[in-house]
Amino acid sequence: MTSDITPRxxxxxxxxxxxxxxxxxxxxxxxxxxxxxxxxxWADGAPRRLTWNQVDAAVSAVAGRFxxxxxxxxxxxxxQGLNVxxxxxxxxxxxxxxxxxxxxxxxxxxxxxxxxxxxxxxKAILAARRMGDVQSLRPLRHLVDESIADIRFIGxxxxxxxGGTVSFEDCIGYPxxxxxxxxxxxxxxxxxxxxxxxxxxxxxxxxxxxxxxxWQAASSVLVAELGLSRTSRLLCPMAPSGLAGLxxxxxxxxxxxxxxILHQAFDATVFAVQMxxxxxxxxxxPDTVLRAGLVDGLFDSRKLEKVAGLARGPHxxxxxxxxxxxxxxxxxxxxxxxxxxxxxxxxxxxxxALVSSQDDAAPPLAEAGIEExxxxxxxxxxxxxxGFDVSExxxxxxxxADGWVSTSYPASGYTEGGVSLVEVTGARYGKPMEGQETAQxxxxxxxxxxxxxxxxxxxxx
Numbered sequence: 256m257t258s259d260i261t262p263r264x265x266x267x268x269x270x271x272x273x274x275x276x277x278x279x280x281x282x283x284x285x286x287x288x289x290x291x292x293x294x295x296x297w298a299d300g301a302p303r304r305l306t307w308n309q310v311d312a313a314v315s316a317v318a319g320r321f322x323x324x325x326x327x328x329x330x331x332x333x334x335q336g337l338n339v340x341x342x343x344x345x346x347x348x349x350x351x352x353x354x355x356x357x358x359x360x361x362x363x364x365x366x367x368x369x370x371x372x373x374x375x376x377x378k379a380i381l382a383a384r385r386m387g388d389v390q391s392l393r394p395l396r397h398l399v400d401e402s403i404a405d406i407r408f409i410g411x412x413x414x415x416x417x418g419g420t421v422s423f424e425d426c427i428g429y430p431x432x433x434x435x436x437x438x439x440x441x442x443x444x445x446x447x448x449x450x451x452x453x454x455x456x457x458x459x460x461x462x463x464x465x466x467x468x469x470w471q472a473a474s475s476v477l478v479a480e481l482g483l484s485r486t487s488r489l490l491c492p493m494a495p496s497g498l499a500g501l502x503x504x505x506x507x508x509x510x511x512x513x514x515x516i517l518h519q520a521f522d523a524t525v526f527a528v529q530m531x532x533x534x535x536x537x538x539x540x541p542d543t544v545l546r547a548g549l550v551d552g553l554f555d556s557r558k559l560e561k562v563a564g565l566a567r568g569p570h571x572x573x574x575x576x577x578x579x580x581x582x583x584x585x586x587x588x589x590x591x592x593x594x595x596x597x598x599x600x601x602x603x604x605x606x607x608a609l610v611s612s613q614d615d616a617a618p619p620l621a622e623a624g625i626e627e628x629x630x631x632x633x634x635x636x637x638x639x640x641x642g643f644d645v646s647e648x649x650x651x652x653x654x655x656a657d658g659w660v661s662t663s664y665p666a667s668g669y670t671e672g673g674v675s676l677v678e679v680t681g682a683r684y685g686k687p688m689e690g691q692e693t694a695q696x697x698x699x700x701x702x703x704x705x706x707x708x709x710x711x712x713x714x715x716x
Contacts, residue, residue, distance in 0.1 A: 269445065269467070269471075270350070270444050270445055270447075270449070270467040271347070271350055271449055271450075271467050271470065271471075271506065271509055272314075272347065272350045272351050274471075274509040274510055275310070275311060275314065275347060275351075275509055276311065277512075278307055278509060278512040279307040279308055279310065279311035281307075281485070281512055282306070282307030282308075282485075282512055283306070283307060283308055284306045284307075284308055285306060285307060285514075286304060286305075286306055286514055287305055287306055287307040287309075287310050287508075287514060287515065288303070288304075288305045288310055288340050288343065288508075288514075288515050288517070289302075289303070289304050289305075289340075289514070289515070289516045289517065289533065290302035290303045290304070290339055290340050290517055291338075291339075291516075291517055291518045291519055291525060291529065292525060292528065292529070293519065293522060293525050294339055294519070296387065296519075297337055297339070297386065297387050297519045298336075298337050298339050298341070298383060298385065298386065298412060298413070298519075299383075299384055299385065299412065299413035299414045300339075300341070300412070300413070300414075300424070303339075303340040303341075305340060307512075310344065310347075313344045313348075313427050314344055314347040314348050314351055315351065316348075316426060316427050316428065317344055317345060317347075317348025317349075317351075317352075317423075317426045317427060318348045318349075318351035318352035319352075320348075320421075320425075320426040321348060321349065321352035321354060321379075321426075322352050324379070326352070326354055326378050326379060327378070328353045328354075329353065329354065329355055329447070329448065330354050330355070330377075330378040330379070331354070331355050331356075331357050331375050331376065331377040331378060331451070332349050332354050332355070332356050332357065332377060332378065332379040332380070332381060333356075333357045333359050333368060333371055333372045333375075333377045333379070333380045333381070333382075334346060334349070334356045334357065334358050334359065334380075334381045334382075335358075335359040335360075335361060335363060335368060335380075335381070335382045335383065335496075336361075336381070336382070336383050336412055336495070337361060337383060337386055337494065337519055338491075338492065338493070338494045338495060338500070338504075338517050338518065338519050338520070339412075339517060339519070340517065341412045341423055342412070342495050343495060343504075343505055344427065345381055345410075345412075345423065346358065346450060346495065346505065348426070350449060350450075355448045355449070355450070355451060356450050356451070357371065357375060357377060357450075357451040357452075357453075357462060358450060358451070358452055358453070358495065358496050358497070358501065359371055359382075359453060359496065360453055360496045360497065361386060361494055361496050363453075364391070365391050365394045365395035365398050366398060367460075368380065368382065368395060369395070369398045369399060371453065371460070371462070372399075372406065374462075375451075375462060376405065377406070378405060378406065379406060379409070379410065380395070380399065380406060380409045380410070381409075381410040381411070381412070381423065382395055382409070382410075382411055382412070383411065383412045383413060384411050384412060384413025384414070384415070384416060385413060392411055392413070392416065392417060392420070393417050395409070396409060396417050396419070396420060409421065410422070410423055410426065411423060444467070445466065445467040445468045446466050446467070446468060447466055447467065448464055448465070448466055449465060449466055449467045449469075449470055450465060450470065450501060451463060451464050451465070452465070452496070452497050452498055452501070452590050453497075453590075454589050454590040454591075456663075456684075457684055463498075463590040463591075463639050463652065464639055465639045468636065469636065469637055469638070469639055470501070470502065470506050471506060471510060472620050472635070472636035472637035473498060473502040473506070473592065473593055473620075473637035474502040474503070474506035474507045474510055475510070475612075475620060476502075476585070476593050476594070476595065476610055476620055476621065476637065477502060477503050477507055477539070477563065477585065477593065478507050478510060478511060480563070480583045480585070480595055481507075481537050481539075481561050481563055481583065482537075482560070482561065483507060483511045483513055483537060484511055484513065485511060485512040485513055486513070486536075487511065487513040487514070487536050487537050488513065488514045488516060488533055488534055488535050488536045488537070488558075489504075489507065489508065489513050489514065489515050489516065489535075489536075489537045489538070489539065490516045490518060490526070490529055490530065490533070490535040490537070490538045490539070491503060491504040491515060491516070491517060491518065491538070491539045492517075492518035492519065492520035492521055492526070492539075492540065492541075492544070493520070493539055493540075493541070493565070494520065497590060498587060498589075498590045498591075498592075498593065499565050499567075499587045499593070502593060503539045503563075503565065504517075504539070514533070516529055516533050516535060520541075520544070521544055523548070523551065523553055526548075526553065527553060530553075530554075530559070534558045535558065535559060536558055536559060536560045536561075537559075537560060537561050537562070537563075538554070538559065538561075538562040538563070539562075539563050539565065540562065540563070540564055540565070541564070541565055541566075541567075542564040542565060542566035542567075542568075542572050542573075542584065545562060545563075545564040545574075545582065546564075546573060546574070548562075549574075549577075549578050549579075549582070554578075554579055554580065559579075559580050560580060560581075561580055561581045561582070561583065562578075562580060562581075562582055563582065563583045563584070563585060564582060564583075564584045564585070565584075565585050565587050565593075566584060566585070566586055566587065566596070566604075567586075567587050567589075567683075568682060569586040569588075569596060569604060569606065569664070569679040570678075570679045570680055570681055570682065572584055572586075572596065572604050573602075574598075583595065583596075584596040584604060586604075586606055586679065588631070588633065588662040588664060589662055589663070589683060590639070591633055591638060591639065591652065591660055591662050592621050592633045592635070592637050592638050592662075593621070593637065594606045594607055594610065594621050594623065594633070595607045595610060597676065599676070599678070603678065604678070605676030605677060605678045606623060606631075606666075606676065606677045606678070606679065607621075607623070607676070608622070608623045608668070608675045608676060608677055609621075609622050609623070610622075610635070612636070617636065618634075618635055618636055619635045619636070620635050620636050620637050621633055621634075621635040621636075621637055621638065622634050622635045623668075623677045624659060625666055625667070625668050625677065626659075626661060628661075628687060629665055629666070629667075629687025630661050630662060630663055630664060630665060630666065630687060631661075631662045631664045631665075631666035631677060631679060632659040632660060632661050632662060633659070633660055633662055634657070634658040634659045634660060638658075638660050639652060639660070662683070663683050663684050664679045664681070664682075664683050664685075665679070665680045665681040665685050665686065665687040666678060666679050666680055666687075667680055
């Protein structure tokens with residue numbers, strides 16, 4: 256029941272751009288980033304196969320183009336893109352140019368993208384001309400022209416773009432005039448804002464701010480549990496539009512220097528071809544897709560070492576007992592944090608109460624507690640809070656006492672086999688258990704008391 260997670264968080268973590276430069280120096284001409292073969296069905300352009308050097312050069316070219324546009328340091332750029340190489344290069348180009356990318360969910364309409372850009376005072380928008388059969392760039396261009404005066408430019412992934420739109424293909428081919436270095440105004444660059452995501456609450460959408468250090472902390476939970484290394488080949492269909500896809504795909508790839516194979520979710524035939532074609536060793540999937548794949552024998556591969564499931568509904572997660580390889584599970588708690596899940600005696604899952612780093616002086620990567628209201632709360636290195644000095648525009652999670660952030664998942668805590676665990680008991684924003692229900696729930700082990708505790712549960716490191 257104890258955790259074997261021992262990720263190392265360096266005292267002074269590198270920025271994401273520094274991780275890319277290190278991987279390019281080590282990897283050179285080895286294959287780094289690969290599109291799915293069915294990319295043309297979803298996005299313009301042929302599938303790309305890029306080495307580390309090619310990724311690094313493309314990122315510098317995009318950063319140079321951004322730099323030429325005259326965007327100020329730490330200006331926000333709204334990015335909406337599919338799970339293709341272009342999107343990841345765009346995000347890294349923003350970082351290298353000293354900008355902050357706000358990744359917009361792929362199901363956001365042009366009006367919702369404009370709404371995000373207006374609220375955050377973004378200076379640029381980069382979006383796809385089409386996503387499958389949906390072509391939204393022209394209405395987006397029209398809405399921006401009508402309502403936002405401060406947008407410097409609109410860039411687009413794709414061909415046949417409307418007038419006044421900057422082509423991402425032209426950005427990648429922009430002449431490289433030397434290394435783009437924009438010094439951070441902060442004494443510790445790893446604490447500067449890196450990528451913002453969008454979470455959805457009962458009162459609407461809001462932005463979640465994370466710095467470089469927090470992104471690496473979120474990723475390290477996955478990297479350690481999966482055992483990723485430079486020789487790994489990671490197949491990821493998780494869209495880079497939120498915590499799960501970015502930490503599990505982009506940041507895990509950068510921090511390990513492994514090979515990342517992208518997949519536009521979800522086509523089982525294409526996925527199986529990629530497994531064989533690329534000799535995939537690790538896969539990262541939504542829990543529902545993983546369950547279906549295990550039943551259908553999709554993961555019968557000799558080279559596959561682990562396939563992980565990410566559950567946004569931890570209370571409903573299930574894994575068949577006959578999986579052909581280890582299948583670690585993770586709870587993705589909104590955009591707040593990622594926590595490993597452990598099998599319980601009744602067949603359900605409990606969340607690790609504490610996920611520690613090897614550095615005893617550092618706070619845990621994730622620490623769980625239960626609010627008096629009955630909702631699960633997190634704090635730790637990966638958990639985002641307020642305090643980023645970007646003109647106070649972001650509306651991240653409000654911090655409670657001692658840095659706790661409510662996940663809005665109803666939960667209960669108890670001890671099983673001497674290990675303190677938390678079990679999510681319902682969907683996000685669902686109703687917490689009543690006192691009588693909680694007492695019945697605790698009968699399976701030594702409970703922490705029917706009254707909800709706002710203190711962290713004892714760790715299972």
